[in-house]
Amino acid sequence: MIEATLCFPLRTSPGDGESESQPADDVSEADEVLLIEKRRGLGDGWYNGPGGKLEGDETPRECAVRETHEEVGLEIDPADLEKAGELTFLLDGEVHTFCHVFRTTAFRGEPRPSEEARPEWVGVEEVPYDRMWEDDRLWLPGVLEGRTIAGEFAFSGGEPLDEAEFVRHDLEWDISFTDDG
Numbered sequence: 221m222i223e224a225t226l227c228f229p230l231r232t233s234p235g236d237g238e239s240e241s242q243p244a245d246d247v248s249e250a251d252e253v254l255l256i257e258k259r260r261g262l263g264d265g266w267y268n269g270p271g272g273k274l275e276g277d278e279t280p281r282e283c284a285v286r287e288t289h290e291e292v293g294l295e296i297d298p299a300d301l302e303k304a305g306e307l308t309f310l311l312d313g314e315v316h317t318f319c320h321v322f323r324t325t326a327f328r329g330e331p332r333p334s335e336e337a338r339p340e341w342v343g344v345e346e347v348p349y350d351r352m353w354e355d356d357r358l359w360l361p362g363v364l365e366g367r368t369i370a371g372e373f374a375f376s377g378g379e380p381l382d383e384a385e386f387v388r389h390d391l392e393w394d395i396s397f398t399d400d401g
């Protein structure tokens with residue numbers, strides 16, 4: 221089983237007469253999310269949040285911070301990540317990936333592209349779900365509103381996961397995580 225993370229940085233877009241975006245105090249104030257267009261590997265060509273697989277003995281929180289820095293250059297204090305979801309992706313009845321989802325309104329730096337990802341700020345009402353994993357439209361809107369989710373998503377058809385068929389889902393909203401990563 222693969223253990224992985226996704227991280228969704230959020231901000232408030234520049235208002236009339238402002239040239240720069242503002243940090244949001246909390247998720248409810250934010251109206252833009254940083255997505256990446258994946259440039260290689262699983263989900264190549266699709267939009268997603270920054271993230272990737274856990275390495276060595278790092279915690280999910282440490283992984284989300286490292287992957288976000290590697291992929292788009294933002295600096296995040298691990299304590300500023302809010303755990304927003306736990307997603308289980310099944311392939312042909314077996315757990316393929318367990319994914320920890322985080323969001324944050326506190327980060328430093330400007331996003332820059334990398335070999336793995338092209339970053340793009342997108343309005344939370346304009347997320348390109350037609351260019352994302354099929355499961356995302358079921359859980360990401362709630363996560364961007366500040367809710368928490370535990371979800372199970374079943375795919376069938378064999379490897380690779382991004383060519384398998386999405387067949388079933390089960391969602392539980394507004395849960396408290398016993399382990400927040």
Ligand SMILES: COc1nc(N)nc2c1ncn2[C@H]1C[C@H](O)[C@@H](COP(=O)(O)OP(=O)(O)OP(=O)(O)O)O1
Pocket residue numbers: 224225226260261262263268270271272273274287309317319353355356381
């Ligand atoms: C099955 O549905 C999925 N939906 C979404 N939204 N995201 C998913 C799904 N399955 C996997 N993911 C995420 C989890 C990870 O963030 C990435 C895959 O990570 P990747 O394989 O690129 O991991 P890295 O460690 O960055 O890879 P490298 O070895 O290339 O560095 O997709």
